[in-house]
Amino acid sequence: MPIIESFKIPMTSLSQPKALPIEWVTLAYTLFTSLIIVLLWSHMDNPFRLLEGRAMVLTAMGLIYLIYRARPNRYTLFLRYLFPLTLLGYWYPDTYEFCQCFPNLDHWFAKADLFLFGCQPSIAFQAWLPEKLWSELFHMGYFAYYPIIALTVLSPLFTDRKLFQPTAFIVLTAFFLYYTIYLFLPVAGPQYYFHAVGFELIQSGHFPEIGDYFRYHTELAPSPGPGGFFHDLVETTQKSGERPTAAFPSSHVGMSTVLMFLLYRNRRYLALLVFPFYFFLCCATVYIQAHYLIDVFGGLVTAVVFYYVCNWVWERWSRGEGEEDKAPAH
Known part of the structure; x- marks a missing residue:
C-alpha cells in the first residue's frame, strides 16, 4: 500500500x-x-x-x-x-553561518575529554579497534541515522496513524532545539579541531585556542579506519554536507535516542530491530572522530529532556486545538 x-x-x-x-x-x-x-x-x-x-x-x-x-x-x-x-538538510549546515561569528570552543571540550577520561577517546577508540570489520560496522551505524529518521516518521502510517502527527512534530521540534544550541555554541569536533592544530599536539596534551579559524577553513580530517563501502559512503556524505559546527551536544546521539523513544512507543519490535544500528551509531560518533566523548553524554541527557518537553508541548497544543474545535460557534 x-x-x-x-x-x-x-x-x-x-x-x-x-x-x-x-x-x-x-x-x-x-x-x-x-x-x-x-x-x-x-x-x-x-x-x-x-x-x-x-x-x-x-x-x-x-x-x-x-x-x-x-x-x-x-x-x-x-x-x-x-x-x-x-528542510532539516538545509537547516543543519545553516547553523555554521551563525556559530562562526563566535570564538571557537573546541579546546575546552578536548580538555574536558582528557580530564574526564585520561585520554582522547576519539583517537584511542579507533586505535583500539582498527580492523576493517569494526570500521564498517561503526560507519554503517553512523549512516543508518538517515534511514532511522525516515522509519520513525513514516512507520506510524502503517501501524498507528494517530501517532503520525505527534511523531513528526516531536522529531522536527527536537531537531530545532539542537540547532538552536548550535547557533551559539561553536564546537566543531575532533575531525576538524585535531586536523586544524595537528594530532601530535593533541596527543601531547596541548589544546591551543584557534579563535575564528573555522570562519576561513572548513577542511576536515579523513574518516579514520580502512576503506570500505560504508566508510567511503560516510566520508562522501561528510564531504558534501558537513560543516565545522554542531559537535556539542551530539545530535546524532540525541536525536537517535529520541527516535528510539518514538519507535518504542509506536511498536516495540521496531525499536528492538533498530537498536543494533542505534548502538553502533552512538559508538561511531566517537570512533569516526565526529564528536568528543563528552558530546555523547550531552546528547543522551538532552535527548531525554527534549523528548519530554516536545511531548508535553504536543499534548498541550493538541488539547488546546481539541477544545477549540468543540467550542460553540458565536
Missing part, C-alpha cells in the same frame, strides 16, 4: 484548514533565526543570502498551504507534513 494512500484526513480539516503545529514550529524557527541574522548582520559573511533562503522557505510553505486549501486531500496534506521535514 503506497505511503500516501495510508494517510487519512479528518473531514473538519478539509472545510477549515489551519496551520499545522509542524508548520508553526518551522515558522517560529525561521523568524527567530531571521532576527538573529539582523542582530549579527555585521559579523556574518552573507546575511542577504541567508534571508533570501528563509524567504524562499516561507514562500514555499505558503504555496503548499494554498494548494492544500484549493485541493484538500490526503496528498496535499501529506506534502504539508513532508516539506518541513525535508
Whole structure:
C-alpha cells in the first residue's frame, strides 16, 4: 500500500484548514533565526543570502498551504507534513553561518575529554579497534541515522496513524532545539579541531585556542579506519554536507535516542530491530572522530529532556486545538 494512500484526513480539516503545529514550529524557527541574522548582520559573511533562503522557505510553505486549501486531500496534506521535514538538510549546515561569528570552543571540550577520561577517546577508540570489520560496522551505524529518521516518521502510517502527527512534530521540534544550541555554541569536533592544530599536539596534551579559524577553513580530517563501502559512503556524505559546527551536544546521539523513544512507543519490535544500528551509531560518533566523548553524554541527557518537553508541548497544543474545535460557534 503506497505511503500516501495510508494517510487519512479528518473531514473538519478539509472545510477549515489551519496551520499545522509542524508548520508553526518551522515558522517560529525561521523568524527567530531571521532576527538573529539582523542582530549579527555585521559579523556574518552573507546575511542577504541567508534571508533570501528563509524567504524562499516561507514562500514555499505558503504555496503548499494554498494548494492544500484549493485541493484538500490526503496528498496535499501529506506534502504539508513532508516539506518541513525535508528542510532539516538545509537547516543543519545553516547553523555554521551563525556559530562562526563566535570564538571557537573546541579546546575546552578536548580538555574536558582528557580530564574526564585520561585520554582522547576519539583517537584511542579507533586505535583500539582498527580492523576493517569494526570500521564498517561503526560507519554503517553512523549512516543508518538517515534511514532511522525516515522509519520513525513514516512507520506510524502503517501501524498507528494517530501517532503520525505527534511523531513528526516531536522529531522536527527536537531537531530545532539542537540547532538552536548550535547557533551559539561553536564546537566543531575532533575531525576538524585535531586536523586544524595537528594530532601530535593533541596527543601531547596541548589544546591551543584557534579563535575564528573555522570562519576561513572548513577542511576536515579523513574518516579514520580502512576503506570500505560504508566508510567511503560516510566520508562522501561528510564531504558534501558537513560543516565545522554542531559537535556539542551530539545530535546524532540525541536525536537517535529520541527516535528510539518514538519507535518504542509506536511498536516495540521496531525499536528492538533498530537498536543494533542505534548502538553502533552512538559508538561511531566517537570512533569516526565526529564528536568528543563528552558530546555523547550531552546528547543522551538532552535527548531525554527534549523528548519530554516536545511531548508535553504536543499534548498541550493538541488539547488546546481539541477544545477549540468543540467550542460553540458565536
